[in-house]
Amino acid sequence: MNGWYWLIDRLPFEWAHFPFMQNALLAILLVSPLFALIGTLVISNQMAFFSEAIGHATLTGIAVGAILGLSDPTWSMMGFCVLLALAVTVLRRYSKVSPDTLIGLVMAFAVALGVVLLSRGGGFAKYSGFLIGDLLTISPAEIGRLAVILLLVGGLWIAFFNRFLLTFLNRSLAQSRGVNIWAMEAFFACIVALVVAVSIPWVGLLVVNSLLIIPAATSRNLALNSRQYVLIAFCFSLVAGISGLVLSFYWGTATGATVVLVAMVLYAFSFLLKR
């Protein structure tokens, strides 16, 4: 960590001399590329609504943490989101309700339950920080935990990328190539749930899904093959993440939402350049 502080301190910018910005920069370098990578498959599999629902459902995870008396709700958020992701996967398999409706229902339930639990005695205001997130308060220890979880999940995502891709392209085709399609679907849902849940305190649940899908959507406008698709999304998310962080410093705005705005500007450019 000391090397990192030293390195960033050498940068000739005003913002680079504040420790909280140095921490936030490190966090954004972890979060945004991983979001972009996972987002490529979220978009390919048309799961944008699913990831949005998971983000909103963290409210219940926070409430569960508060009821259990946890000082830090991260673990309860992750647990609840993974449970919910698995529940949606199973319900999609066995119920005849269309996936859109199903996810809408699950999200409505989770959000309402979370709000009801958190607003007991009029105490919702103290949780409103989770709505917009605060990247600038992240501590080195929290960065460490974030890094371990994200790198672990990212490694799994990379290892299973081809199998996810085949499953989402055509389930029967994947089955014929020996892919365990049910395991892949459940596994991918858990990966999305984990990265979303672990990032919410820093990014905010209102915009977390945008970070997931905008870089991939941008890349889709430009890429000609899968390699370009993933790499362009990766680069765009880094550019948007860093410039959004710096802009939020000068503007005094919420970092997550500022990053999303920058990403949207990039998307608009890519749309104009569309192949």
Added chain:
Amino acid sequence: MTQSNLNNESVPHKERACCTRLVDVGVRLGAYIALEQVNLHVHCGELTAIIGPNGAGKTTLLRAIMGEVAHTGEMMFLSAAGPAHRQRPRIGYVPQRIEIDNSAPLTVLDLFAAAGTSWPLWLWYPRRIRAEARDALACVGAEELMERCLGNLSCGQLQRVLLALALKPVPGLLLLDEPLAGLDHAGTAQFYEIVSGLRRFMDLSILMVSHDLSAAAAIADRMVFIHNRSLLFEGTPAEVLQQPEVRNTFGLDVQTGGPELSVRTPPCPVNGGAAP
């Protein structure tokens, strides 16, 4: 053409070619009986066409053979080299269609990489993938499509690419699920010619769901008719197409037989056989 490209595989044809025998096979989806009492023998190196109205259970049969849905009854596989076994042979599968939007940055080569290696294909994949894809695509006359995106291919091109993918590695049993839905006449003829050639040169056992009766009859060795979720007739195409029930189902005039009986859109079964 086909011969030179694929017969240098390490596994000899005779070991690969696989007979499949289904005894009293059925499929239940919850309380719903999707298929029952199917007795079928797919002979080595033969092309068997499955015909029947929509929702009769044709695709369900293929999914049971692949192991995507659980089945009752017995399913035995036999390669020329050894005794019959329950373990599935290598199965090549060509889906009915692939839902893919034309903005998807997924090329034909990417598809071969995704299926042929577990290296994340955007990072790196072995050089053999490109050679394998070129070989397989050459078998179906689609070499020039290698760098094209799947979403930009025509129906016929996409089906040929998926057929090529199913040939890598060479399967013991090739399943084609209505490969011609949505193809124009020229595309249909070309596809059948390719399938017919593959069977001849590679001794493939092929099970093909088809809606184009005349074209299927022209290239199939055997034909089975599935109706109301069970197998009603099995035999040569001429035998099966003589059955009054088959002719009724497809609206064929009982007086005229012969090759002009082309029915592209068969009627739905009376009781709406689609899965609930």
